[in-house]
Amino acid sequence: MLSVGAMNSPQVAQESTLVSEVGSVKAPTVTPPVPALTLPDGRRVRVIHIVAELAPFARSGGLGEAVASLARFQAASGIPAAIMMPLYSAVRDTAPEIEPVGPAFRVQIGSRIEPARLWRLSKRPDDPRVGTEVYFIESAEYFDRPYLYGPPGSDYPDNARRYACFCMAALAAIPRIAGSDPVILHAHDWHTALAPVYLRTLFAGDVRYGWVSVVLTVHNAGYQGHFPPEMMPDLGLPWALYNWRQLEWHGRVNLLKGGLVFADAVTTVSPTHAHELRTAAGGFGLDGVFSGLRDRFVGITNGIDQRRWNPSTDPGIPTHYSADSLEGKEACREALQQEIGLRRIPGVPIFAMTARLVSQKGLDLILGDPGYFALDAQFLFLGAGEPRYEAALTAIAARAPSRISVQLRFTEELEHKLLAGADMCLMPSQYEPCGLTQMRAQRYGTLPIARRVGGLADTIEDNVTGFLFDDYVAADFMRAAVRAVDQYREQDGWRNMMRQAMARDFGWEQSAAKYLNLYKRVVQGTLAR
Secondary structure, eight states, rough: OOOOOOOOOHHHHHHOOOOOEESOOOOOOOOOOOSSSOOOOBBBEEEEEEESSSTTOOOOSSSHHHHHHHHHHHHTTOEEEEEEEEOOHHHHHHHOOOOSSSSOEEETTTTTEEEEEEEEEEOOOTTTTSSSEEEEEEEEHEEEESSSSTTTTTOOOTHHEEEEEEEHHHHHHHHHHTTSSEEEEEEESSTTTHHHHHHHHTTTOOOGGGGGGHHHHHHTTTOOOEOOOTTHHHOOOOGGGGGGGTEEETEEEEEHHHHHHHHHHEEOOOOOHHHHTTTTTTTTTTTHHHHHHHGOOOOOOOOOOOTTSTTTTTSSSSSBBBBBBTTTTHOOOOOOOHHOOOOOOTTEEEEEEEEEBBBGGGGHHHOTTTTGGGGSSEEEEEOOOOHHHHHHHHHHHHOTTTTTTOOSSSHHHHHHHHHHHOOEEEEEEEEOOSHHHHHHHHHTTTTEEEOOOOOHHHHHOTTTTTTOOOOHHHHHHHHHHHHHHHHHHSSHHHHHHHHHHHTTOHHHHHHHHHHHHHHHHHHHSSSSS
């Protein structure tokens, strides 16, 4: 519920961290839409998302896109929603129209005093790039760097300190953004998991946060933010929290675990993945924690912005088409082949994959059956990742450049063209909490070939809108690919599948309603601990 201190011991509460302000604090003047979330006394509740990346400013995967589109839909629906993210170097390049919100301030994290400043995108919230208020936390030492998380293939060694600073500064910024309004702080993934930990321990009893509650969404539990226990003082955390019930995990400090324990509610990004996280096979070592959350943990499928991913209006594809008029897809296919250097071969499908080239995405299955690239098809890979996969795919493409193309870069512009021009989208993932690509692909009549896990199981109907397989073995994947090729040869049936896929509704309406219901339960305090 919207109160602080429900899980605090007096020992922890005494070690409160004070936030020092340079100058006075004044909340910005904001005129929100009519709120859809209020307390019994009529006060509106703001939603503030905190996230490590955000489209279009700085992102490395689907996290930044999912949060941006959720917050945008919430704001359009009447919920006063805002987003906070770090002020990376990349943000200065993509969002030059920013303005400071109040003076600089300092936050104390353990023995360190860290300078910070809050900035705001000066464009109106109805800017089509954003659709909601966006704030940035400046900390030049930690975020004025060329990469978000580290150079390709590695992490910055001080990532724990970087995101501890972000979480602490984000909490300090809440009064500037919301004044005395009640707040749902919606944190995303391990980078922001310290926010509920700090709020429920170091900020316990601070009257400025008496009406702040936290929802934590786990987009990918494979990344948990675990560090040596010696990091506890550097993170400003008392040793009393280093125990198996709170932050200790196999002799390490696990930030995601701490967030799960201290958040008021936890979500993940599909119902099937919520079930998987409660199992030993799919819980990434935290299945006991997820199971212990009981009704405080739910799965809510991500949506996509169906205005941006719409082949009938997409300005980034050469020819528009729709479920009622599919002819334009052939023109998109020919343009894609020409752009990436594939030979135009009539009657042969294009298999496409747009993803990070990492083991999670099923590259071992694709490379594990030598017969796969012998299929009567063309192949396109878009993305970068682990050097071993980049090298293997590049070597295969070099042997058949007219049939296989590997683009070791990612641009959204090329992704739109790929989804419009390809016939099938590959997602043979080891695990997939939700996935956005399969939903976008279906919007473009590009049928996914995917493993029946997580959000893929929730958003693809086998033999109706795509092709699913069960076991993570190359032979099962190969059988699904052969099924797809066989169906492609039956063009009447294939076009019927395309139309059914394109008719699916993957918008945010239903999912946003489920988040609103969860927020209300948090506000009402009906979620049992």
